[in-house]
Amino acid sequence: MKVVVCTKQTPSTTAVFSVNNGAVSWEDSGGKPNVVNPWDEYAVEEAIRVKENHGASQAIALTMGTPDSQEALKTCLAMGCDEAILVSDPSFAGSDTLGTARILAAALEKIDGAKVVIFGKQAIDGDTGLTPVQVARKLGWTPVTYVSAIKEIKGHTITLERLLEDGKETVTTDLPVVISVVKEINEPRYPSFMGIRKANRATIPTWSAADLNISGGVGAGASQADWSHVYAIPAREGSVEIIEGDSVEEKVAALVDKLFEEKVI
């Protein structure tokens, strides 16, 4: 049994978001590089733990993205994944979540013995949270979302705990399974020094469209969800007024008058 963690390279959480004529860009903020989607750090950690604690033979990291997404995969290797695979092709650019799911599902079908696929709950840029369930649908595998613990993997079944708004529930289902995890599941480890060295030496295979048996359209032309009107929310305008006075009492009285005037109180 292999465990695969799907991760997306996203801008740093401190990158500055801007929109020019509908084109979205994330400028580097203070030289911050792109990162493993922060929600996926829990997914990567859990994939490694499935290998350590539940007998998976390999933990594999998988990303669909541009060639520079290799950096995110190297982080996964440095944390402890055994292998990483990049799925990249110019024809994938502009895919909506369904296109993304078709590509990832085809890549997962190509990984012999993959039985548990782990995602983070959402990406910090696209933020839809749709990809895991769409991948499960494409594969015909069971989706389980908001997983806060993997309790047991025994034979052909897996027992999971899901985090609900008011509590938790335990779910047992057959393998193969596609799960998305929440941050309550674990504490992600830091990449080790040995791991970083191993990751820097690793050659990451790249699978293109020609290597995959993708069913259905992908890329901008096939996207049914059109990002037709993307805009930044205008910055809030505000002003500051310093209330002058000879004593605290005078300043407070002036402030209270102002608050009445503005109908705040």
Ligand SMILES: Cc1cc2nc3c(=O)[nH]c(=O)nc-3n(C[C@H](O)[C@H](O)[C@H](O)COP(=O)(O)OP(=O)(O)OC[C@H]3O[C@@H](n4cnc5c(N)ncnc54)[C@H](O)[C@@H]3O)c2cc1C
């Ligand atoms: C240049 C560009 C153009 C785009 N154009 C469109 C468009 O026209 N219409 C539209 O609807 N969307 C468009 N998108 C957004 C794209 O569809 C989403 O980024 C993608 O489908 C993933 O959705 P999400 O970001 O909401 O991830 P979520 O569904 O929120 O992520 C959930 C989980 O899935 C993982 N995941 C997501 N994507 C990948 C991936 N590629 N590889 C591995 N794991 C992944 C995340 O890391 C996370 O663990 C565009 C994106 C780019 C970069």
